[in-house]
Amino acid sequence: xxxxxxxxxxxxxxxxxxxxxxxxxxxxxxxxxxxxxxxxxxxxxxxxxxxxxxxxxxxxxxxxxxxxxxxxxxxxxxxxxxxxxxxxxxxxxxxxxxxxxxxxxxxxxxxxxxxxxxxxxxxxxxxxxxxxxxxxxxxxxxxxxxxxxxxxxxxxxxxxxxxxxxxxxxxxxxxxxxxxxxxxxxxxx
Amino acid sequence: xxxxxxxxxxxxxxxxxxxxxxxxxxxxxxxxxxxxxxxxxxxxxxxxxxxxxxxxxxxxxxxxxxxxxxxxxxxxxxxxxxxxxxxxxxxxxxxxxxxxxxxxxxxxxxxxxxxxxxxxxxxxxxxxxxxxxxxxxxxxxxxxxxxxxxxxxxxxxxxxxxxxxxxxxxxxxxxxxxxxxxxxxxxxx
DNA sequence: GTCTATATCGAGATAGAC
DNA sequence: GTCTATCTCGATATAGAC
Numbered sequence: 001x002x003x004x005x006x007x008x009x010x011x012x013x014x015x016x017x018x019x020x021x022x023x024x025x026x027x028x029x030x031x032x033x034x035x036x037x038x039x040x041x042x043x044x045x046x047x048x049x050x051x052x053x054x055x056x057x058x059x060x061x062x063x064x065x066x067x068x069x070x071x072x073x074x075x076x077x078x079x080x081x082x083x084x085x086x087x088x089x090x091x092x093x094x095x096x097x098x099x100x101x102x103x104x105x106x107x108x109x110x111x112x113x114x115x116x117x118x119x120x121x122x123x124x125x126x127x128x129x130x131x132x133x134x135x136x137x138x139x140x141x142x143x144x145x146x147x148x149x150x151x152x153x154x155x156x157x158x159x160x161x162x163x164x165x166x167x168x169x170x171x172x173x174x175x176x177x178x179x180x181x182x183x184x185x186x187x188x189x
Numbered sequence: 190x191x192x193x194x195x196x197x198x199x200x201x202x203x204x205x206x207x208x209x210x211x212x213x214x215x216x217x218x219x220x221x222x223x224x225x226x227x228x229x230x231x232x233x234x235x236x237x238x239x240x241x242x243x244x245x246x247x248x249x250x251x252x253x254x255x256x257x258x259x260x261x262x263x264x265x266x267x268x269x270x271x272x273x274x275x276x277x278x279x280x281x282x283x284x285x286x287x288x289x290x291x292x293x294x295x296x297x298x299x300x301x302x303x304x305x306x307x308x309x310x311x312x313x314x315x316x317x318x319x320x321x322x323x324x325x326x327x328x329x330x331x332x333x334x335x336x337x338x339x340x341x342x343x344x345x346x347x348x349x350x351x352x353x354x355x356x357x358x359x360x361x362x363x364x365x366x367x368x369x370x371x372x373x374x375x376x377x378x
Numbered sequence: 379g380t381c382t383a384t385a386t387c388g389a390g391a392t393a394g395a396c
Numbered sequence: 397g398t399c400t401a402t403c404t405c406g407a408t409a410t411a412g413a414c
Contacts, residue, residue, distance in 0.1 A: 006379080021297060024213035028408060041380045043409065105294055108210060148367045151352050152345045159344035178337045195397080217390060230398045232391065381414075388407075396399075 007045045010035065014052045015098035019161075023053055023106040053106065054113050060099050061120045063092055068127050078135030083180050085128060086157065090176045093160035100161035128154070153183055196234045199224065203241045204287035208350075212242055212295040242295065243302050249288050250309045252281055257316050267324030272369050274317060275346065279365045282349035289350035317343070342372055 004012070013034050017026045028049055032039040046052055067088040071081050093100045107117055129150050135141035141149070156179070164170060193201070202223050206215045217238055221228040235241055256277040260270050282289045296306055321338050324330035330338070345368070353359055 022211055022213055022294075024211055025298065027406080029406085037379085038381060039408085040382080040410080044379055049408070105211075109214065144371060145367055148364075148371055151348070152368070152371045155348035156341045156344040159340070159347070163340050175337075178334055179341070182333060182337055182341045216388080218388085226397085227399060228390085229392080229400080233397055238390070379414105381412100383411085383413105385410075386408090389405080390403105391405105392403080393401090394399100395401105396397105 005045075010042060010045055011052060011055055012098075015056055015096070015102055018053075018056070018106055019098045019101035023049075023102065023109045050111055053102070053109060056099050056102050057107060057110060057117060058113055060092065060096065060103050061117055064088070064124055065120050067092070068124055071131075072127060077140055078131050078138060079140045079184060081131050082135065082153070082184055083176075085131070085153075086179050086183065087172075087176045089157035089160055090164070090172055090179065093157075094164050094170060094172055097161040097164050100158075104158055104161070125150075125154070156183060194234075199231060199234055200241060200244055201287075204245050204285070204291055207242070207245070207295055208287045208290035212238075212291065212298045239300055242291070242298060245288050245291050246296060246299060246306060247302055249281065249285065249292050250306055253277070253313055254309050256281070257313055260320075261316060266329055267320050267327060268329045268373060270320045271324065271342070271373055272365075274320070274342075275368050275372065276361075276365045278346035278349055279353070279361055279368065282346075283353050283359060283361055286350040286353050289347075293347055293350070314339075314343070345372060 010031070014026070014031055017030055017034060020026075021030075028039040028042055032042055035042070046055075068085075071084045071088065074081065074084070076084070107121075108114070110117055129146060132141065132146045132149050132153075136143055136146060164175075199220070203215070203220055206219055206223060209215075217228045217231055221231055224231070235244075257274075260273045260277065263270065263273070265273070296310075297303070299306055318335060318339050321330065321335045321342075325332055325335060353364075
């Protein structure tokens with residue numbers, strides 16, 4: 001964001017605060033203070049606290065959905081697809097670690113858009129599980145419990161936001177390959 | 190708990206609610222309703238909402254500390270120690286999945302005991318990292334980045350509460366061995 | 379675009395009767 | 397051990413001046 005609008009600034013600062021204390025514990029006064037304005041002034045740019053949460057979460061959820069679509073239409077092997085999934089998570093987590101934290105911890109505070117979010121998440125997980133299962137069928141991956149494999153993989157990827165400090169400080173490809181070594185190296189036959 | 194006291198019931202129900210919505214979003218009125226009493230009646234058993242959080246978190250944190258001590262004084266190999274760490278997490282997560290969720294998501298809402306909690310957590314992580322590093326030095330573990338190994342391991346173990354439904358429904362040893370296969374199998378030379 | 383002032387609501391917690 | 401009644405505070409949000 002070269003010239004972020006006031007609204008974009010609010011989303012960004014809100015993400016930082018939501019990550020630190022969680023959506024429910026952050027007040028509009030906290031957010032306003034961090035912006036250097038009064039709480040009432042926020043409402044000139046956004047309609048509600050809930051809207052801020054929606055703007056943060058739905059955008060990321062859709063980026064995951066779209067990233068997964070690209071992976072699925074490629075004609076790579078299933079193991080290559082899993083590597084692309086790792087890269088997708090590292091990329092999104094490094095671009096927006098605060099938003100990823102909110103996605104992990106505060107999705108249940110969505111009101112109207114909660115169902116939509118859960119729908120996107122379920123599709124994503126179904127797609128990932130299909131990749132793992134096909135990988136096992138095609139003999140690319142050891143014959144392990146696919147649920148355990150998926151759980152271990154997703155847990156690590158979902159925690160990336162804790163680990164990734166700032167986009168500038170990390171080498172995305174290097175981190176991805178190290179993660180692949182640990183996560184896939186143990187799975188790959 | 191064969192004959193749980195009223196206080197123990199409160200802690201248990203509170204853990205369930207904190208897991209669902211997070212500490213900040215759960216009100217004393219929510220908690221009271223779930224108990225079938227009025228909010229004011231809660232204060233006959235506990236001093237504050239904050240005290241409930243402390244009772245949940247500090248107990249688990251101390252169980253991790255004590256579990257790690259037992260692992261450290263054993264004369265097992267470092268890989269065996271890592272397997273014991275997995276078992277420790279599976280055990281505690283299956284005994285108290287709600288509490289584990291609160292530990293992961295609401296520790297930052299501790300007030301007076303926050304420093305104490307962070308101290309216990311740091312010690313635990315330092316000890317785990319030492320096991321991994323020694324494992325690499327002693328040629329038990331592939332020469333990988335110990336931070337990445339620890340991150341991947343801890344991420345999966347910290348998310349166990351999402352995955353483990355109820356103690357009765359799972360075979361602790363079976364789950365542990367499957368996790369060890371995925372998590373350690375990829376690391377072990 | 380930000381401010382002051384304010385409306386409305388619900389939070390944590392206490393007092394005292396039963 | 398639980399209740400009703402209540403205190404006090406701080407939350408989200410709006411109205412309207414500048």
